[in-house]
Amino acid sequence: MSGRRVYDESDVRVRPNRRGSRPRTKDRPAHLDAVVGMVVAVDRGRWTVLVDDRLVTAMRARELGRTSIVVGDRVALVGDTTGAEGSLARIVRVEERSTLLRRTADDTDPVERVLVANADQLAIVTALADPEPRPRMVDRCLVAAYDAGMDPLLVLTKADLVDPEGFLGRYAPLDVPWVVTRVVDGQVVGLDDVRQRLDGRVSVLVGHSGVGKSTLVNALVPDAARATGDVNAVTGRGRHTSTSAVALELPEGGWVVDTPGVRSFGLAHVDPGRIVHLFPDLEPGTVDCPRGCTHDEDDCGLDAYVAAGHAGPAGEARLESLRRLLRSRTGGD
Ligand SMILES: Nc1nc2c(ncn2[C@@H]2O[C@H](COP(=O)(O)OP(=O)(O)OP(=O)(O)O)[C@@H](O)[C@H]2O)c(=O)[nH]1
Numbered sequence: 001m002s003g004r005r006v007y008d009e010s011d012v013r014v015r016p017n018r019r020g021s022r023p024r025t026k027d028r029p030a031h032l033d034a035v036v037g038m039v040v041a042v043d044r045g046r047w048t049v050l051v052d053d054r055l056v057t058a059m060r061a062r063e064l065g066r067t068s069i070v071v072g073d074r075v076a077l078v079g080d081t082t083g084a085e086g087s088l089a090r091i092v093r094v095e096e097r098s099t100l101l102r103r104t105a106d107d108t109d110p111v112e113r114v115l116v117a118n119a120d121q122l123a124i125v126t127a128l129a130d131p132e133p134r135p136r137m138v139d140r141c142l143v144a145a146y147d148a149g150m151d152p153l154l155v156l157t158k159a160d161l162v163d164p165e166g167f168l169g170r171y172a173p174l175d176v177p178w179v180v181t182r183v184v185d186g187q188v189v190g191l192d193d194v195r196q197r198l199d200g201r202v203s204v205l206v207g208h209s210g211v212g213k214s215t216l217v218n219a220l221v222p223d224a225a226r227a228t229g230d231v232n233a234v235t236g237r238g239r240h241t242s243t244s245a246v247a248l249e250l251p252e253g254g255w256v257v258d259t260p261g262v263r264s265f266g267l268a269h270v271d272p273g274r275i276v277h278l279f280p281d282l283e284p285g286t287v288d289c290p291r292g293c294t295h296d297e298d299d300c301g302l303d304a305y306v307a308a309g310h311a312g313p314a315g316e317a318r319l320e321s322l323r324r325l326l327r328s329r330t331g332g333d
């Protein structure tokens with residue numbers, strides 16, 4: 001053979017393997033016997049994992065240290081994975097996550113909490129009245145959704161009390177999908193639209209107390225109370241003690257993750273410089289901003305953009321919302 005030397009066997013066989021072709025134990029991937037399941041609930045050091053159709057209680061293996069493991073995570077389990085009463089498995093691995101919904105206690109608190117992994121939709125549940133909608137909270141949730149790589153969905157309840165038109169006008173330029181529900185004669189109307197949006201997806205439901213989130217979950221998951229009860233029976237806790245997220249399987253496929261304890265959505269983990277990019281209706285207006293614009297200063301190009309109507313009829317309110325978020329994010333509000 002002429003010319004340059006090409007690789008031969010001696011390059012490939014870096015370390016001779018005297019025991020033949022079988023890989024040595026230490027080179028094998030760890031825990032080949034592990035089974036993989038999805039975390040459906042977490043409660044004080046115990047994880048409830050759905051493996052096939054059994055609920056398995058598990059602890060975190062010591063080798064994982066303080067690795068966060070949250071609802072929606074796919075985890076590998078070893079040990080007793082029968083799910084029998086009193087059995088305890090060990091989580092030895094957390095699979096790579098496709099999305100991660102995070103929050104902080106407030107906008108300046110650096111300690112971030114991972115809420116849910118691998119969810120693809122954030123359903124923001126808002127009552128059209130009683131209690132009054134809180135647009136700035138909705139805007140905050142939208143930022144959290146975009147930041148997490150999740151699609152937002154507006155779920156507007158109590159349409160029997162107020163026409164949704166006014167509220168929806170605010171979000172028209174954003175192209176956020178929405179569904180509307182109302183209760184008539186004790187029945188939730190509009191569920192088919194909701195189901196269509198949730199079908200086959202993993203959706204996290206967030207919403208303030210009293211907006212009708214439980215009413216909705218109970219209508220979507222007919223045995224939600226029982227399912228939550230099962231989860232709590234597995235973890236050995238009382239039915240209403242769980243304040244963290246719980247994943248409930250939809251009869252038609254897909255999951256809803258209820259977040260009973262979530263009352264705020266601190267965004268300290270979102271870089272302030274990125275926040276304007278999470279307002280897609282305003283973002284194009286920043287081309288006229290001076291270099292390094294904070295978007296909360298006199299020369300900001302967004303005022304003219306909004307005044308010209310480019311961000312729709314609610315542009316003014318959205319800009320105010322952005323600025324409040326920027327100020328609170330930097331601790332200046
Ligand atoms: N008029 C009307 N009332 C509703 C509707 N949905 C729920 N409600 C009522 O609103 C109240 C609050 O509903 P819940 O489902 O408990 O609200 P929640 O968001 O789960 O509130 P928390 O349990 O505090 O977290 C209840 O009295 C419901 O009956 C609706 O579409 N229209």
Ligand SMILES: [Zn+2]
Binds near residue numbers: 290293295296
């Ligand atoms: Zn600006």
